[in-house]
Amino acid sequence: MLKLATMQDAMNRLVHDGDIVAMEGFTHLIPFAAGHELIRQRRRELTLVRLTPDLIFDQMIAAGCARKLVFSWAGNPGVGSLHAFRRAVEHGFPRPLELEEYSHFGLTLRLQAGAAGVPFLPTRNFAGSDLPRVNPRICRVTCPHTGEELWSVPALTPDVAILHAQRADAEGNTQVWGLVGVHKEAAFAARRVVVVVEEVVAPEVIRRDPNRTLIPGFRVDAVVEEPFGAHPSYVQGYYDRDNDFYARWEEISRDAQSLARYLDEWVYGLADRRTYREKMPETVEGLRARQMLCAPVNYGY
Amino acid sequence: MSRNFSTYEIMVTSAARMLRDAEVVFVGIGIPNVAVNLARRTRCPNLVLIYESGAIGSQPERLPTSIGDPALVTGALGVCSMPEVFQYYLQRGLIDVGFLGGAQIDRYGNLNTTVIGDYHKPTTRLPGSGGACEIAALARRTLIVMPHKRRSFTERLDFVTSPGYLGGADARQRLGLPGGGPQAVITDLGVLKFSPDQGEMVLESLHPGATLDQVQENTGWLLRAASQLTQTEPPSDEELRVLREEFGQRAAAS
Numbered sequence: 098m099l100k101l102a103t104m105q106d107a108m109n110r111l112v113h114d115g116d117i118v119a120m121e122g123f124t125h126l127i128p129f130a131a132g133h134e135l136i137r138q139r140r141r142e143l144t145l146v147r148l149t150p151d152l153i154f155d156q157m158i159a160a161g162c163a164r165k166l167v168f169s170w171a172g173n174p175g176v177g178s179l180h181a182f183r184r185a186v187e188h189g190f191p192r193p194l195e196l197e198e199y200s201h202f203g204l205t206l207r208l209q210a211g212a213a214g215v216p217f218l219p220t221r222n223f224a225g226s227d228l229p230r231v232n233p234r235i236c237r238v239t240c241p242h243t244g245e246e247l248w249s250v251p252a253l254t255p256d257v258a259i260l261h262a263q264r265a266d267a268e269g270n271t272q273v274w275g276l277v278g279v280h281k282e283a284a285f286a287a288r289r290v291v292v293v294v295e296e297v298v299a300p301e302v303i304r305r306d307p308n309r310t311l312i313p314g315f316r317v318d319a320v321v322e323e324p325f326g327a328h329p330s331y332v333q334g335y336y337d338r339d340n341d342f343y344a345r346w347e348e349i350s351r352d353a354q355s356l357a358r359y360l361d362e363w364v365y366g367l368a369d370r371r372t373y374r375e376k377m378p379e380t381v382e383g384l385r386a387r388q389m390l391c392a393p394v395n396y397g398y
Numbered sequence: 399m400s401r402n403f404s405t406y407e408i409m410v411t412s413a414a415r416m417l418r419d420a421e422v423v424f425v426g427i428g429i430p431n432v433a434v435n436l437a438r439r440t441r442c443p444n445l446v447l448i449y450e451s452g453a454i455g456s457q458p459e460r461l462p463t464s465i466g467d468p469a470l471v472t473g474a475l476g477v478c479s480m481p482e483v484f485q486y487y488l489q490r491g492l493i494d495v496g497f498l499g500g501a502q503i504d505r506y507g508n509l510n511t512t513v514i515g516d517y518h519k520p521t522t523r524l525p526g527s528g529g530a531c532e533i534a535a536l537a538r539r540t541l542i543v544m545p546h547k548r549r550s551f552t553e554r555l556d557f558v559t560s561p562g563y564l565g566g567a568d569a570r571q572r573l574g575l576p577g578g579g580p581q582a583v584i585t586d587l588g589v590l591k592f593s594p595d596q597g598e599m600v601l602e603s604l605h606p607g608a609t610l611d612q613v614q615e616n617t618g619w620l621l622r623a624a625s626q627l628t629q630t631e632p633p634s635d636e637e638l639r640v641l642r643e644e645f646g647q648r649a650a651a652s
Protein backbone atom coordinates (compact mmCIF):
# COMPACT_ATOMS: atom_id res chain seq x y z
CA MET A 98 0.00 0.00 0.00
CA LEU A 99 1.43 3.37 -0.99
CA LYS A 100 1.48 5.86 1.86
CA LEU A 101 3.00 8.96 0.31
CA ALA A 102 1.43 12.13 1.66
CA THR A 103 2.13 15.83 1.81
CA MET A 104 3.14 17.16 5.22
CA GLN A 105 -0.04 19.21 5.34
CA ASP A 106 -2.22 16.20 4.68
CA ALA A 107 -0.33 13.85 7.03
CA MET A 108 -0.46 16.24 9.99
CA ASN A 109 -4.09 17.08 9.29
CA ARG A 110 -5.19 13.46 9.03
CA LEU A 111 -3.05 11.80 11.68
CA VAL A 112 -2.47 14.35 14.48
CA HIS A 113 -5.53 15.59 16.36
CA ASP A 114 -6.08 18.15 19.09
CA GLY A 115 -5.48 16.54 22.49
CA ASP A 116 -3.26 13.74 21.15
CA ILE A 117 -0.16 12.34 22.84
CA VAL A 118 2.51 13.05 20.22
CA ALA A 119 6.02 11.59 20.37
CA MET A 120 8.47 13.39 18.05
CA GLU A 121 11.77 11.65 18.61
CA GLY A 122 15.35 11.99 17.37
CA PHE A 123 18.27 12.41 19.78
CA THR A 124 20.02 15.56 18.49
CA HIS A 125 19.92 13.75 15.13
CA LEU A 126 16.75 13.61 12.93
CA ILE A 127 14.52 16.01 14.85
CA PRO A 128 11.26 16.47 12.89
CA PHE A 129 11.24 20.28 12.64
CA ALA A 130 9.25 20.41 9.38
CA ALA A 131 6.44 18.41 10.99
CA GLY A 132 6.50 20.60 14.11
CA HIS A 133 6.25 23.74 12.00
CA GLU A 134 3.26 22.33 10.13
CA LEU A 135 1.52 21.50 13.44
CA ILE A 136 2.11 25.10 14.55
CA ARG A 137 0.67 26.38 11.25
CA GLN A 138 -2.38 24.14 11.64
CA ARG A 139 -2.80 25.51 15.18
CA ARG A 140 -2.97 22.10 16.81
CA ARG A 141 -3.95 22.49 20.49
CA GLU A 142 -3.94 20.63 23.83
CA LEU A 143 -1.17 18.26 22.76
CA THR A 144 0.83 16.14 25.18
CA LEU A 145 4.30 16.41 23.69
CA VAL A 146 6.79 13.58 24.25
CA ARG A 147 10.56 13.84 23.66
CA LEU A 148 13.63 12.96 25.72
CA THR A 149 15.05 16.37 24.81
CA PRO A 150 12.31 18.90 23.97
CA ASP A 151 14.93 20.89 22.02
CA LEU A 152 14.10 23.95 19.93
CA ILE A 153 11.16 22.27 18.19
CA PHE A 154 9.13 21.87 21.39
CA ASP A 155 10.29 25.31 22.59
CA GLN A 156 8.66 26.67 19.41
CA MET A 157 5.52 24.55 19.80
CA ILE A 158 5.16 25.57 23.46
CA ALA A 159 5.55 29.24 22.49
CA ALA A 160 2.93 28.78 19.76
CA GLY A 161 0.43 27.41 22.29
CA CYS A 162 0.24 23.83 20.94
CA ALA A 163 1.12 22.07 24.20
CA ARG A 164 -0.89 21.29 27.31
CA LYS A 165 1.65 18.89 28.78
CA LEU A 166 5.28 17.87 28.31
CA VAL A 167 6.74 14.40 28.94
CA PHE A 168 10.53 14.76 28.88
CA SER A 169 13.93 14.11 30.47
CA TRP A 170 16.27 17.00 29.55
CA ALA A 171 14.99 20.45 28.59
CA GLY A 172 17.94 22.57 27.51
CA ASN A 173 19.60 23.97 24.40
CA PRO A 174 22.61 21.63 24.11
CA GLY A 175 25.92 23.42 24.57
CA VAL A 176 24.10 26.79 24.68
CA GLY A 177 21.82 27.07 27.71
CA SER A 178 18.11 27.33 28.41
CA LEU A 179 14.95 26.68 26.44
CA HIS A 180 13.35 30.03 27.18
CA ALA A 181 9.78 29.37 26.00
CA PHE A 182 9.75 26.19 28.10
CA ARG A 183 11.01 28.20 31.09
CA ARG A 184 8.45 30.97 30.56
CA ALA A 185 5.68 28.35 30.54
CA VAL A 186 6.98 26.59 33.67
CA GLU A 187 8.08 29.65 35.65
CA HIS A 188 5.36 32.13 34.60
CA GLY A 189 2.58 30.12 32.94
CA PHE A 190 3.15 32.00 29.65
CA PRO A 191 1.48 31.73 27.14
CA ARG A 192 -0.28 29.09 29.21
CA PRO A 193 0.70 26.79 32.08
CA LEU A 194 2.49 23.60 31.05
CA GLU A 195 1.98 20.36 32.94
CA LEU A 196 5.25 18.46 33.36
CA GLU A 197 5.86 14.73 33.57
CA GLU A 198 9.56 14.34 34.10
CA TYR A 199 11.96 11.37 33.85
CA SER A 200 15.63 10.75 33.28
CA HIS A 201 16.70 9.65 29.78
CA PHE A 202 16.83 6.02 30.92
CA GLY A 203 13.36 6.27 32.50
CA LEU A 204 11.65 7.74 29.43
CA THR A 205 13.51 5.36 27.12
CA LEU A 206 12.13 2.44 29.16
CA ARG A 207 8.58 3.82 28.96
CA LEU A 208 8.72 3.77 25.16
CA GLN A 209 10.40 0.37 25.15
CA ALA A 210 7.62 -1.08 27.35
CA GLY A 211 5.05 0.43 24.98
CA ALA A 212 6.86 -1.09 22.00
CA ALA A 213 7.14 -4.49 23.67
CA GLY A 214 3.48 -4.63 24.71
CA VAL A 215 4.13 -5.02 28.46
CA PRO A 216 2.61 -2.73 31.11
CA PHE A 217 5.91 -1.69 32.72
CA LEU A 218 9.65 -2.30 32.73
CA PRO A 219 11.96 -2.47 35.76
CA THR A 220 15.21 -0.60 36.35
CA ARG A 221 17.96 -0.33 38.96
CA ASN A 222 17.86 3.44 38.51
CA PHE A 223 16.11 6.13 40.63
CA ALA A 224 16.95 5.15 44.25
CA GLY A 225 17.98 8.28 46.15
CA SER A 226 16.71 10.68 43.48
CA ASP A 227 13.81 13.08 44.09
CA LEU A 228 12.38 12.27 40.64
CA PRO A 229 9.99 9.55 42.00
CA ARG A 230 8.78 12.05 44.64
CA VAL A 231 7.55 14.49 41.97
CA ASN A 232 6.50 11.82 39.45
CA PRO A 233 4.37 9.05 41.03
CA ARG A 234 4.57 7.04 37.81
CA ILE A 235 8.12 6.10 38.83
CA CYS A 236 7.43 3.54 41.55
CA ARG A 237 8.85 0.56 43.41
CA VAL A 238 8.37 -2.99 42.23
CA THR A 239 9.45 -6.29 43.80
CA CYS A 240 10.93 -8.91 41.50
CA PRO A 241 8.71 -12.03 41.77
CA HIS A 242 11.71 -14.28 41.04
CA THR A 243 14.45 -12.91 43.31
CA GLY A 244 12.56 -10.68 45.75
CA GLU A 245 14.80 -7.74 44.79
CA GLU A 246 13.38 -4.24 45.17
CA LEU A 247 13.60 -2.35 41.88
CA TRP A 248 11.98 0.72 40.38
CA SER A 249 9.62 0.70 37.44
CA VAL A 250 8.02 2.93 34.83
CA PRO A 251 4.77 2.28 32.96
CA ALA A 252 4.45 1.71 29.21
CA LEU A 253 3.94 4.81 27.10
CA THR A 254 1.75 4.39 24.02
CA PRO A 255 1.56 7.69 22.14
CA ASP A 256 -1.37 8.34 19.84
CA VAL A 257 1.10 9.20 17.14
CA ALA A 258 4.87 9.10 16.60
CA ILE A 259 6.48 11.47 14.10
CA LEU A 260 9.96 10.32 13.08
CA HIS A 261 12.45 11.81 10.63
CA ALA A 262 14.74 9.42 8.73
CA GLN A 263 17.17 9.32 5.83
CA ARG A 264 15.03 7.29 3.46
CA ALA A 265 11.98 5.09 3.04
CA ASP A 266 10.14 3.48 0.18
CA ALA A 267 6.58 4.52 -0.65
CA GLU A 268 5.20 1.80 1.62
CA GLY A 269 7.05 3.20 4.62
CA ASN A 270 9.91 0.73 5.01
CA THR A 271 12.28 3.14 6.72
CA GLN A 272 16.07 3.10 6.94
CA VAL A 273 18.17 5.05 9.42
CA TRP A 274 21.92 5.26 10.05
CA GLY A 275 23.94 7.30 12.50
CA LEU A 276 22.44 7.81 15.97
CA VAL A 277 19.15 5.91 16.23
CA GLY A 278 18.05 7.21 19.65
CA VAL A 279 14.62 5.75 20.51
CA HIS A 280 13.21 5.87 16.97
CA LYS A 281 12.38 2.18 16.86
CA GLU A 282 10.77 2.16 20.32
CA ALA A 283 8.63 5.22 19.49
CA ALA A 284 7.53 3.66 16.18
CA PHE A 285 6.48 0.38 17.77
CA ALA A 286 4.89 2.01 20.86
CA ALA A 287 2.66 4.48 18.99
CA ARG A 288 -0.81 3.83 17.58
CA ARG A 289 -0.09 5.80 14.39
CA VAL A 290 3.28 6.51 12.76
CA VAL A 291 4.29 9.30 10.39
CA VAL A 292 7.72 8.98 8.80
CA VAL A 293 9.35 12.06 7.27
CA VAL A 294 12.31 11.34 5.01
CA GLU A 295 14.99 13.14 3.08
CA GLU A 296 14.37 10.82 0.11
CA VAL A 297 11.73 8.36 -1.00
CA VAL A 298 13.58 5.50 -2.68
CA ALA A 299 12.61 2.49 -4.74
CA PRO A 300 11.75 -0.70 -2.79
CA GLU A 301 14.86 -2.35 -4.33
CA VAL A 302 17.10 0.14 -2.52
CA ILE A 303 15.59 -1.00 0.79
CA ARG A 304 15.72 -4.68 -0.14
CA ARG A 305 19.39 -4.50 -1.07
CA ASP A 306 20.27 -3.48 2.53
CA PRO A 307 17.66 -4.98 4.88
CA ASN A 308 19.80 -4.67 8.05
CA ARG A 309 19.47 -0.90 7.86
CA THR A 310 15.66 -0.96 8.04
CA LEU A 311 14.52 0.31 11.45
CA ILE A 312 10.76 0.54 10.89
CA PRO A 313 8.80 -1.89 8.71
CA GLY A 314 6.27 -0.38 6.32
CA PHE A 315 3.28 -2.07 7.91
CA ARG A 316 3.81 0.04 11.08
CA VAL A 317 3.73 3.27 9.07
CA ASP A 318 0.60 5.30 8.22
CA ALA A 319 2.16 8.05 6.12
CA VAL A 320 5.46 8.78 4.38
CA VAL A 321 6.31 12.43 3.76
CA GLU A 322 9.26 13.35 1.55
CA GLU A 323 10.73 16.53 2.97
CA PRO A 324 14.38 17.31 2.12
CA PHE A 325 16.08 19.48 4.79
CA GLY A 326 13.09 18.65 7.00
CA ALA A 327 15.17 18.17 10.14
CA HIS A 328 16.99 21.52 9.96
CA PRO A 329 18.37 23.03 12.26
CA SER A 330 19.07 19.54 13.60
CA TYR A 331 21.00 17.24 11.27
CA VAL A 332 20.74 14.14 9.12
CA GLN A 333 23.86 11.97 8.94
CA GLY A 334 25.08 11.80 5.36
CA TYR A 335 22.78 14.67 4.23
CA TYR A 336 23.52 17.83 6.26
CA ASP A 337 25.30 18.94 9.41
CA ARG A 338 23.67 20.39 12.52
CA ASP A 339 23.20 24.15 12.23
CA ASN A 340 25.10 24.95 15.43
CA ASP A 341 25.00 28.67 14.62
CA PHE A 342 21.22 28.62 14.64
CA TYR A 343 21.14 26.75 17.95
CA ALA A 344 23.39 29.49 19.37
CA ARG A 345 21.20 32.24 17.84
CA TRP A 346 18.07 30.67 19.36
CA GLU A 347 19.29 31.97 22.74
CA GLU A 348 18.86 35.53 21.50
CA ILE A 349 15.70 34.88 19.47
CA SER A 350 13.88 33.09 22.28
CA ARG A 351 15.01 35.06 25.34
CA ASP A 352 12.23 37.54 24.70
CA ALA A 353 8.68 36.33 23.93
CA GLN A 354 8.08 39.07 21.35
CA SER A 355 11.22 38.25 19.44
CA LEU A 356 10.30 34.56 19.43
CA ALA A 357 6.83 35.47 18.12
CA ARG A 358 8.49 37.43 15.30
CA TYR A 359 10.57 34.37 14.43
CA LEU A 360 7.43 32.21 14.24
CA ASP A 361 5.72 34.86 12.08
CA GLU A 362 8.58 34.99 9.62
CA TRP A 363 9.74 31.37 9.52
CA VAL A 364 6.62 29.33 10.34
CA TYR A 365 3.28 31.16 9.88
CA GLY A 366 4.74 33.27 7.06
CA LEU A 367 5.79 30.26 4.97
CA ALA A 368 3.55 27.77 3.21
CA ASP A 369 5.73 24.71 3.63
CA ARG A 370 9.27 23.31 3.98
CA ARG A 371 10.12 24.04 0.37
CA THR A 372 9.69 27.77 0.88
CA TYR A 373 11.67 27.50 4.15
CA ARG A 374 14.48 25.80 2.26
CA GLU A 375 14.39 28.35 -0.56
CA LYS A 376 14.57 31.21 1.95
CA MET A 377 18.05 30.09 3.12
CA PRO A 378 20.01 28.85 0.08
CA GLU A 379 23.45 29.63 1.60
CA THR A 380 22.64 27.70 4.77
CA VAL A 381 21.41 24.70 2.78
CA GLU A 382 24.62 24.75 0.74
CA GLY A 383 26.92 25.40 3.72
CA LEU A 384 25.61 22.49 5.79
CA ARG A 385 25.72 19.87 3.03
CA ALA A 386 27.48 16.69 4.21
CA ARG A 387 30.79 15.45 2.84
CA GLN A 388 30.83 12.01 1.26
CA MET A 389 32.23 9.32 3.53
CA LEU A 390 30.96 6.07 2.06
CA CYS A 391 31.25 2.73 3.80
CA ALA A 392 32.34 -0.39 1.97
CA PRO A 393 29.46 -2.43 0.54
CA VAL A 394 28.70 -5.71 2.30
CA ASN A 395 27.84 -8.97 0.61
CA TYR A 396 24.30 -10.19 1.29
CA GLY A 397 24.84 -13.18 -1.00
CA TYR A 398 24.62 -16.81 0.08
CA MET B 399 51.36 35.30 38.37
CA SER B 400 54.11 33.22 36.82
CA ARG B 401 52.24 29.98 36.19
CA ASN B 402 51.95 29.09 32.55
CA PHE B 403 48.53 27.40 32.55
CA SER B 404 44.93 28.44 33.00
CA THR B 405 42.34 27.30 35.56
CA TYR B 406 40.52 25.57 32.72
CA GLU B 407 43.66 23.62 31.83
CA ILE B 408 44.33 22.41 35.37
CA MET B 409 40.67 21.31 35.69
CA VAL B 410 41.08 19.31 32.48
CA THR B 411 44.38 17.71 33.53
CA SER B 412 43.13 16.95 37.07
CA ALA B 413 40.12 15.14 35.60
CA ALA B 414 42.26 13.33 33.00
CA ARG B 415 44.57 11.99 35.71
CA MET B 416 41.68 10.28 37.52
CA LEU B 417 41.27 7.89 34.58
CA ARG B 418 43.12 4.58 34.25
CA ASP B 419 44.10 2.97 30.99
CA ALA B 420 41.60 0.63 29.31
CA GLU B 421 38.67 1.90 31.35
CA VAL B 422 35.25 2.31 29.76
CA VAL B 423 34.18 5.94 30.14
CA PHE B 424 30.77 7.54 29.72
CA VAL B 425 31.73 10.89 28.26
CA GLY B 426 29.93 14.22 28.55
CA ILE B 427 30.51 17.41 26.60
CA GLY B 428 32.73 20.30 27.70
CA ILE B 429 35.60 19.65 30.14
CA PRO B 430 34.88 15.89 30.52
CA ASN B 431 35.17 15.41 26.77
CA VAL B 432 38.49 17.27 26.60
CA ALA B 433 39.80 15.45 29.70
CA VAL B 434 38.96 12.00 28.35
CA ASN B 435 40.51 12.76 24.97
CA LEU B 436 43.63 14.17 26.67
CA ALA B 437 43.99 11.02 28.77
CA ARG B 438 43.58 8.89 25.66
CA ARG B 439 46.32 10.86 23.88
CA THR B 440 48.74 10.69 26.84
CA ARG B 441 48.59 8.05 29.62
CA CYS B 442 45.55 5.96 28.65
CA PRO B 443 45.66 5.02 24.94
CA ASN B 444 43.17 2.17 25.44
CA LEU B 445 40.28 4.12 26.98
CA VAL B 446 36.90 3.25 25.46
CA LEU B 447 34.69 6.31 24.94
CA ILE B 448 30.93 5.82 25.09
CA TYR B 449 28.36 8.59 24.70
CA GLU B 450 24.81 8.38 26.03
CA SER B 451 23.59 9.07 22.49
CA GLY B 452 24.77 5.55 21.62
CA ALA B 453 28.12 6.28 19.96
CA ILE B 454 30.82 3.81 20.99
CA GLY B 455 34.56 4.22 20.52
CA SER B 456 34.16 7.68 18.99
CA GLN B 457 37.15 9.59 17.60
CA PRO B 458 35.61 13.02 16.98
CA GLU B 459 37.76 15.16 14.70
CA ARG B 460 36.11 18.32 16.07
CA LEU B 461 35.08 19.09 19.66
CA PRO B 462 31.44 18.01 19.83
CA THR B 463 29.03 20.84 20.67
CA SER B 464 26.44 18.34 21.82
CA ILE B 465 26.34 14.77 23.01
CA GLY B 466 24.67 13.81 19.72
CA ASP B 467 27.15 15.49 17.37
CA PRO B 468 27.49 13.73 13.98
CA ALA B 469 31.29 13.72 14.41
CA LEU B 470 30.82 11.16 17.21
CA VAL B 471 29.42 8.71 14.66
CA THR B 472 31.82 9.21 11.73
CA GLY B 473 34.73 6.84 12.37
CA ALA B 474 33.28 5.35 15.60
CA LEU B 475 33.58 1.67 16.44
CA GLY B 476 29.86 1.25 16.81
CA VAL B 477 26.47 2.83 17.28
CA CYS B 478 23.72 1.40 19.47
CA SER B 479 20.24 2.54 20.43
CA MET B 480 19.59 4.41 23.68
CA PRO B 481 17.74 1.51 25.32
CA GLU B 482 20.90 -0.53 24.68
CA VAL B 483 23.32 2.06 25.99
CA PHE B 484 21.38 2.47 29.24
CA GLN B 485 20.59 -1.21 29.79
CA TYR B 486 23.42 -3.27 28.27
CA TYR B 487 26.26 -0.86 29.01
CA LEU B 488 25.30 1.27 32.02
CA GLN B 489 22.84 -0.90 33.99
CA ARG B 490 24.83 -4.05 33.20
CA GLY B 491 27.74 -2.48 35.10
CA LEU B 492 30.12 -2.07 32.17
CA ILE B 493 30.78 1.65 32.65
CA ASP B 494 33.81 2.30 34.87
CA VAL B 495 33.62 6.08 35.02
CA GLY B 496 30.88 8.63 34.39
CA PHE B 497 31.14 12.42 34.49
CA LEU B 498 28.64 14.68 36.24
CA GLY B 499 28.14 18.36 37.00
CA GLY B 500 25.33 20.47 38.36
CA ALA B 501 23.88 23.77 39.50
CA GLN B 502 24.04 22.66 43.16
CA ILE B 503 26.08 20.08 45.07
CA ASP B 504 26.01 19.24 48.79
CA ARG B 505 28.67 17.78 51.08
CA TYR B 506 27.69 14.22 50.13
CA GLY B 507 28.11 14.84 46.39
CA ASN B 508 24.37 14.79 45.70
CA LEU B 509 23.61 16.93 42.66
CA ASN B 510 20.76 19.16 41.54
CA THR B 511 20.23 19.90 37.85
CA THR B 512 16.43 20.20 38.05
CA VAL B 513 15.14 23.35 39.81
CA ILE B 514 16.10 26.24 42.04
CA GLY B 515 13.24 26.79 44.47
CA ASP B 516 10.17 24.61 44.86
CA TYR B 517 9.69 21.97 42.14
CA HIS B 518 6.09 22.98 41.50
CA LYS B 519 6.77 26.73 41.64
CA PRO B 520 10.43 27.09 40.68
CA THR B 521 12.43 30.32 40.77
CA THR B 522 14.63 28.89 38.03
CA ARG B 523 13.77 25.85 35.99
CA LEU B 524 16.95 23.94 34.99
CA PRO B 525 17.15 21.31 32.21
CA GLY B 526 16.65 18.25 34.46
CA SER B 527 18.36 14.88 34.67
CA GLY B 528 19.11 13.83 31.13
CA GLY B 529 21.33 10.81 31.71
CA ALA B 530 22.76 12.14 35.00
CA CYS B 531 20.49 10.25 37.43
CA GLU B 532 21.39 6.86 35.92
CA ILE B 533 25.08 7.69 35.59
CA ALA B 534 25.10 8.61 39.30
CA ALA B 535 23.22 5.42 40.18
CA LEU B 536 24.92 2.90 37.91
CA ALA B 537 28.47 3.90 36.89
CA ARG B 538 31.17 2.16 38.95
CA ARG B 539 32.40 5.59 39.98
CA THR B 540 31.74 9.18 38.96
CA LEU B 541 33.83 12.32 38.62
CA ILE B 542 32.13 15.64 39.22
CA VAL B 543 33.47 18.72 37.44
CA MET B 544 32.02 22.14 38.33
CA PRO B 545 33.08 25.69 39.23
CA HIS B 546 33.53 26.36 42.96
CA LYS B 547 30.88 28.93 43.92
CA ARG B 548 29.17 29.43 47.27
CA ARG B 549 25.70 29.36 45.72
CA SER B 550 26.54 26.01 44.04
CA PHE B 551 28.25 24.33 47.02
CA THR B 552 25.22 24.47 49.30
CA GLU B 553 24.25 22.99 52.65
CA ARG B 554 20.88 21.82 51.28
CA LEU B 555 19.85 21.02 47.72
CA ASP B 556 16.53 22.29 46.40
CA PHE B 557 16.16 18.95 44.56
CA VAL B 558 18.22 15.76 44.42
CA THR B 559 18.44 14.88 40.74
CA SER B 560 21.42 12.52 40.99
CA PRO B 561 22.43 10.69 44.16
CA GLY B 562 25.94 10.96 45.61
CA TYR B 563 26.41 9.43 49.06
CA LEU B 564 22.93 10.75 50.08
CA GLY B 565 23.21 11.15 53.89
CA GLY B 566 26.33 9.06 54.54
CA ALA B 567 28.79 6.54 53.15
CA ASP B 568 26.56 3.45 53.64
CA ALA B 569 23.33 5.01 52.28
CA ARG B 570 23.92 3.88 48.70
CA GLN B 571 24.29 0.27 49.72
CA ARG B 572 21.18 0.43 51.93
CA LEU B 573 19.15 1.71 48.97
CA GLY B 574 20.59 -0.91 46.61
CA LEU B 575 22.35 1.55 44.31
CA PRO B 576 24.73 -0.57 42.21
CA GLY B 577 27.28 2.15 41.30
CA GLY B 578 30.09 3.19 43.63
CA GLY B 579 29.29 6.91 43.88
CA PRO B 580 31.47 9.98 43.36
CA GLN B 581 35.24 9.56 43.54
CA ALA B 582 36.16 13.24 43.36
CA VAL B 583 34.95 16.75 42.70
CA ILE B 584 37.22 18.84 40.49
CA THR B 585 36.67 22.59 40.70
CA ASP B 586 38.50 25.70 39.58
CA LEU B 587 40.09 25.92 43.06
CA GLY B 588 41.06 22.37 43.93
CA VAL B 589 40.27 18.67 44.08
CA LEU B 590 37.93 17.23 46.70
CA LYS B 591 37.43 13.59 47.62
CA PHE B 592 34.98 11.83 49.95
CA SER B 593 35.73 10.41 53.39
CA PRO B 594 35.30 6.62 53.41
CA ASP B 595 33.57 6.65 56.81
CA GLN B 596 30.99 9.38 56.25
CA GLY B 597 30.88 9.94 52.51
CA GLU B 598 31.54 13.61 53.14
CA MET B 599 33.53 15.91 50.88
CA VAL B 600 37.13 16.56 51.99
CA LEU B 601 39.46 19.05 50.33
CA GLU B 602 42.39 17.00 49.06
CA SER B 603 44.47 19.48 47.09
CA LEU B 604 44.53 23.17 46.18
CA HIS B 605 45.34 24.31 42.67
CA PRO B 606 48.47 26.52 42.58
CA GLY B 607 47.43 30.04 43.58
CA ALA B 608 44.24 29.00 45.41
CA THR B 609 44.00 29.26 49.20
CA LEU B 610 42.12 27.32 51.86
CA ASP B 611 40.25 30.50 52.86
CA GLN B 612 39.17 31.04 49.29
CA VAL B 613 37.79 27.49 49.07
CA GLN B 614 35.95 27.83 52.41
CA GLU B 615 34.49 31.20 51.36
CA ASN B 616 33.06 29.52 48.27
CA THR B 617 31.62 26.55 50.14
CA GLY B 618 28.27 26.78 51.93
CA TRP B 619 29.17 24.46 54.82
CA LEU B 620 32.15 24.05 57.12
CA LEU B 621 34.44 22.14 54.78
CA ARG B 622 36.78 19.44 56.00
CA ALA B 623 40.33 19.53 54.66
CA ALA B 624 42.72 16.59 54.47
CA SER B 625 45.31 16.56 57.27
CA GLN B 626 47.93 16.49 54.54
CA LEU B 627 46.49 19.07 52.19
CA THR B 628 48.59 19.12 49.03
CA GLN B 629 48.97 21.28 45.97
CA THR B 630 47.42 19.93 42.78
CA GLU B 631 50.09 18.69 40.39
CA PRO B 632 50.24 21.34 37.64
CA PRO B 633 49.71 20.34 33.99
CA SER B 634 52.84 18.88 32.42
CA ASP B 635 54.44 20.41 29.35
CA GLU B 636 53.29 17.42 27.33
CA GLU B 637 49.68 17.78 28.52
CA LEU B 638 49.71 21.50 27.68
CA ARG B 639 51.21 20.76 24.27
CA VAL B 640 48.50 18.22 23.44
CA LEU B 641 45.74 20.52 24.68
CA ARG B 642 46.98 23.59 22.83
CA GLU B 643 48.56 22.18 19.70
CA GLU B 644 46.70 18.95 18.99
CA PHE B 645 43.27 19.98 20.30
CA GLY B 646 43.69 23.66 19.39
CA GLN B 647 42.34 24.60 22.81
CA ARG B 648 43.04 28.18 23.63
CA ALA B 649 44.07 28.73 27.23
CA ALA B 650 40.97 30.18 28.82
CA ALA B 651 41.69 33.26 30.91
CA SER B 652 42.46 32.29 34.46
